Amino acid sequence: MKEELAKKARMIEAVLFDVDGVMTDGKIYCSERGETLKAFNAADGLGIKLLSDFNVLTGVISGRNSPALRYRLAELNVKHLYLGAVDKLSAFEQFLEQVKLTPKQVAFIGDDLPDLPILTRCGLAVSASNGCNEVRSRADYITDRQGGDGSIREVVELILKSKGLWEDYIKGIC
Amino acid sequence: MKEELAKKARMIEAVLFDVDGVMTDGKIYCSERGETLKAFNAADGLGIKLLSDFNVLTGVISGRNSPALRYRLAELNVKHLYLGAVDKLSAFEQFLEQVKLTPKQVAFIGDDLPDLPILTRCGLAVSASNGCNEVRSRADYITDRQGGDGSIREVVELILKSKGLWEDYIKGIC
Amino acid sequence: MKEELAKKARMIEAVLFDVDGVMTDGKIYCSERGETLKAFNAADGLGIKLLSDFNVLTGVISGRNSPALRYRLAELNVKHLYLGAVDKLSAFEQFLEQVKLTPKQVAFIGDDLPDLPILTRCGLAVSASNGCNEVRSRADYITDRQGGDGSIREVVELILKSKGLWEDYIKGIC
Amino acid sequence: MKEELAKKARMIEAVLFDVDGVMTDGKIYCSERGETLKAFNAADGLGIKLLSDFNVLTGVISGRNSPALRYRLAELNVKHLYLGAVDKLSAFEQFLEQVKLTPKQVAFIGDDLPDLPILTRCGLAVSASNGCNEVRSRADYITDRQGGDGSIREVVELILKSKGLWEDYIKGIC
Numbered sequence: 059m060k061e062e063l064a065k066k067a068r069m070i071e072a073v074l075f076d077v078d079g080v081m082t083d084g085k086i087y088c089s090e091r092g093e094t095l096k097a098f099n100a101a102d103g104l105g106i107k108l109l110s111d112f113n114v115l116t117g118v119i120s121g122r123n124s125p126a127l128r129y130r131l132a133e134l135n136v137k138h139l140y141l142g143a144v145d146k147l148s149a150f151e152q153f154l155e156q157v158k159l160t161p162k163q164v165a166f167i168g169d170d171l172p173d174l175p176i177l178t179r180c181g182l183a184v185s186a187s188n189g190c191n192e193v194r195s196r197a198d199y200i201t202d203r204q205g206g207d208g209s210i211r212e213v214v215e216l217i218l219k220s221k222g223l224w225e226d227y228i229k230g231i232c
Numbered sequence: 233m234k235e236e237l238a239k240k241a242r243m244i245e246a247v248l249f250d251v252d253g254v255m256t257d258g259k260i261y262c263s264e265r266g267e268t269l270k271a272f273n274a275a276d277g278l279g280i281k282l283l284s285d286f287n288v289l290t291g292v293i294s295g296r297n298s299p300a301l302r303y304r305l306a307e308l309n310v311k312h313l314y315l316g317a318v319d320k321l322s323a324f325e326q327f328l329e330q331v332k333l334t335p336k337q338v339a340f341i342g343d344d345l346p347d348l349p350i351l352t353r354c355g356l357a358v359s360a361s362n363g364c365n366e367v368r369s370r371a372d373y374i375t376d377r378q379g380g381d382g383s384i385r386e387v388v389e390l391i392l393k394s395k396g397l398w399e400d401y402i403k404g405i406c
Numbered sequence: 407m408k409e410e411l412a413k414k415a416r417m418i419e420a421v422l423f424d425v426d427g428v429m430t431d432g433k434i435y436c437s438e439r440g441e442t443l444k445a446f447n448a449a450d451g452l453g454i455k456l457l458s459d460f461n462v463l464t465g466v467i468s469g470r471n472s473p474a475l476r477y478r479l480a481e482l483n484v485k486h487l488y489l490g491a492v493d494k495l496s497a498f499e500q501f502l503e504q505v506k507l508t509p510k511q512v513a514f515i516g517d518d519l520p521d522l523p524i525l526t527r528c529g530l531a532v533s534a535s536n537g538c539n540e541v542r543s544r545a546d547y548i549t550d551r552q553g554g555d556g557s558i559r560e561v562v563e564l565i566l567k568s569k570g571l572w573e574d575y576i577k578g579i580c
Numbered sequence: 581m582k583e584e585l586a587k588k589a590r591m592i593e594a595v596l597f598d599v600d601g602v603m604t605d606g607k608i609y610c611s612e613r614g615e616t617l618k619a620f621n622a623a624d625g626l627g628i629k630l631l632s633d634f635n636v637l638t639g640v641i642s643g644r645n646s647p648a649l650r651y652r653l654a655e656l657n658v659k660h661l662y663l664g665a666v667d668k669l670s671a672f673e674q675f676l677e678q679v680k681l682t683p684k685q686v687a688f689i690g691d692d693l694p695d696l697p698i699l700t701r702c703g704l705a706v707s708a709s710n711g712c713n714e715v716r717s718r719a720d721y722i723t724d725r726q727g728g729d730g731s732i733r734e735v736v737e738l739i740l741k742s743k744g745l746w747e748d749y750i751k752g753i754c
Contacts, residue, residue: 085272086273087269088300094269096609097607097609098608099607103608126610129612130608170275190275258448261443266481364559436652470622544754
C-alpha cells in the first residue's frame with residue numbers, strides 16, 4: 059500500500075457507500091411491482107459487519123430506495139441511511155453534522171456522476187473498478203473488484219490494514 | 233472520436249433502442265407467470281435521463297413486452313414505446329412521422345437480426361458489443377460495453393460529447 | 407466451417423437440446439417454492455424460432471422440469487418435450503420413433519454427463535463451451551458461446567449455413 | 581494430480597461445504613421479504629448427487645439460512661445441515677461426532693474468513709477460486725471454477741478420481 063493512501067485510510071472513522079454499481083453490479087431487477095429484487099454480495103456483507111466490530115461507522119447514500127435494499131441494510135446493521143437522495147452532497151453534509159466528523163475522517167465508495175461532489179470532498183475517495191471515467195480519475199483508490207463482487211470488502215481490508223488491525227484479527231480466528 | 237462518427241452523432245435529436253441484449257444482457261427471466269423479471273442497468277438509466285435533460289428524445293422498439301419493462305421505461309421517462317413490435321421498421325417509420333424527424337436525426341442501438349432494417353436506415357447505427365455479426369458489420373459504432381452493462385450509457389456520452397455538451401455538464405456537478 | 411462438420415450439419419432435420427447449462431448458464435434459481443425462476447437467452451430464442459421457420463423440428467430433453475421452463479418452451483413453440491427425463495437415451499429413442507427420423511438426422515446440444523448417451527449416438531453432437539471434459543471430448547462441435555449466452559443460436563446458424571439457407575435469409579430482412 | 585493431494589483426497593469419506601461464494605457466486609438476492617432467491621449450479625448438483633451414489637457423506641455449514649437454501653439441499657439429498665451457524669468450528673465438531681469420522685476423512689470447501697477454523701483442521705481444505713487471500717493461502721487445493729460455477733463439482737471429480745472410481749463410472753454411462 060502506498061504511504062499516501064495508507065495515511066488517508068488511517069484517518070477514516072466512517073465509510074459511506076453508494077448502492078447501485080457499488081453494493082451491487084449495477085443491475086436493476088424490475089418486475090411489474092417495481093424494483094423488487096436486488097443482488098448484494100456475501101463478502102461485502104462480512105466486510106461491512108467487520109467495520110462495525112471495529113467501531114467504524116457505516117452508511118449509505120443512494121439516489122434509489124426499495125424495500126429489498128432496506129432489508130439488506132438492516133441485516134448488516136448499517137445505520138446511517140440516505141435513500142432516494144436527490145442531492146447526495148447535502149446528505150453527506152447532514153451525515154457529517156450528525157456524527158460530528160470532518161470530511162477527512164470519512165471514506166466514500168462510488169461509481170457514477172452523482173457521487174462526484176462527495177468524492178471530491180471526502181477523506182478517502184474510492185471508485186469501484188466499474189466506475190465511470192470521471193469518478194475513476196478523481197479517486198484516491200480504484201478497487202480491483204467490481205461493484206457487487208467485493209469492491210466494498212476490498213476497501214474494508216485496506217482501512218483495517220492501514221490501522222494495523224487486520225493481522226491480529228486474522229490470527230484470532232484461525 | 234473519428235470525425236465521421238462525430239458528424240453523425242452531432243445530428244442526433246432522438247435515440248431509440250432495442251431492449252433484450254441492449255437494455256439488458258439478453259437474459260429472459262421466466263417464472264410460471266411468464267417473463268416476470270428483467271435486469272436493467274443503473275448507468276444506462278442515468279444516461280437515458282441525461283438525454284431527456286438535454287432535450288434528446290428517447291424511445292424503445294422491442295419485439296417483446298412485459299409489465300417489468302413498462303415499469304422501468306416509465307421510471308426513466310422514456311415516452312416513445314413500440315412494444316411487442318412484429319415489424320420494427322414500421323414502428324421506426326411511425327416514430328419519424330410522429331416526431332417530425334428525418335432518419336439522419338435518429339440513432340438506434342440494436343443487437344440482433346430484427347434490428348437490421350432500422351440500423352441500415354437510421355442516422356447513427358449502433359451495435360452493442362454482443363451484437364450478432366450481421367448487426368456489427370452494419371454498425372457505425374460498436375460499443376465497448378455489453379448490453380445491460382452500459383452500452384446505452386456509452387452512446388449517450390458519445391452523442392453529448394459530439395455536441396460539446398459533456399465537459400460543461402461535468403464541471404457543473406463537481 | 408470444416409467440410410466434415412458441414413456434411414453432418416446438412417443432414418439435420420431436428421435439433422434437440424438440454425436445458426440447464428445449454429438453454430441457461432446452469433444457474434438453478436430457487437425460492438421457498440422450489441425452482442421458481444429460469445434465465446433464458448433472447449438470441450437463442452430467435453434462433454429456435456428460425457429453426458421452426460425453416461421446418462427443422464425442435465425439442466428438449468431435460469432431467470428437470472418446472473413451470474418456468476414450460477412457459478418459455480411454449481413461447482418458443484418447442485413441441486417435443488421430454489422433461490424430468492431420468493433416462494435421456496430412452497427419451498431420444500422415443501423421439502426418433504415419433505418423428506420417423508434416424509439418429510443421423512438429429513443434432514443434440516448438451517453439457518454434462520447425462521447427455522453422453524445421446525451425444526455418442528446422434529448425427530451432430532454439440533457441447534456448449536462450458537460442457538464437462540467428457541462431453542467436450544465426444545462432441546463434433548464445441549460452441550464458442552456459453553450455455554445461456556447464445557450457444558444454441560450458434561448451432562442454429564451453423565446448420566442453416568451448412569444448408570445454404572442463411573445468406574438469402576439475411577438479404578431478405580435488410 | 582499431485583500425489584500429496586491425491587493421498588489426502590483418497591481418505592475422504594465426507595464433503596462439507598459453505599454456501600455463499602461456494603454453492604453460489606456470493607450473490608445475496610433480497611426482496612422486501614428478505615433473502616427470497618438463491619442461485620445454485622446444475623453441474624454442482626450432479627456432483628453432489630454423485631457423492632451420495634458413491635456413499636460419500638455430504639453436508640453444509642453456513643452462517644446463513646433461508647427457505648430457498650433448504651429447498652435446494654433437500655432436492656440434492658444433503659442430509660447434514662448446520663445453517664445459521666454462528667460458530668462453524670463447533671458445527672464441524674458436532675458433525676465429526678455424529679458420523680464418527682476423524683478430521684482427516686472430511687473435506688471442506690470454503691471461501692471466506694469464517695471458514696478458516698475448519699479449513700485449518702480438516703483433511704482436505706479447498707478454496708473456491710474466488711476465496712479471500714487468507715483462505716486461498718491455507719488451502720490444499722484452489723479450484724479453477726468459481727463458486728456457483730462448478731467449484732463443488734471440480735472437488736467431487738478430484739475425490740472420485742483419487743479413489744479410482746471416475747473412469748469406470750464414465751464408461752458405464754456412455
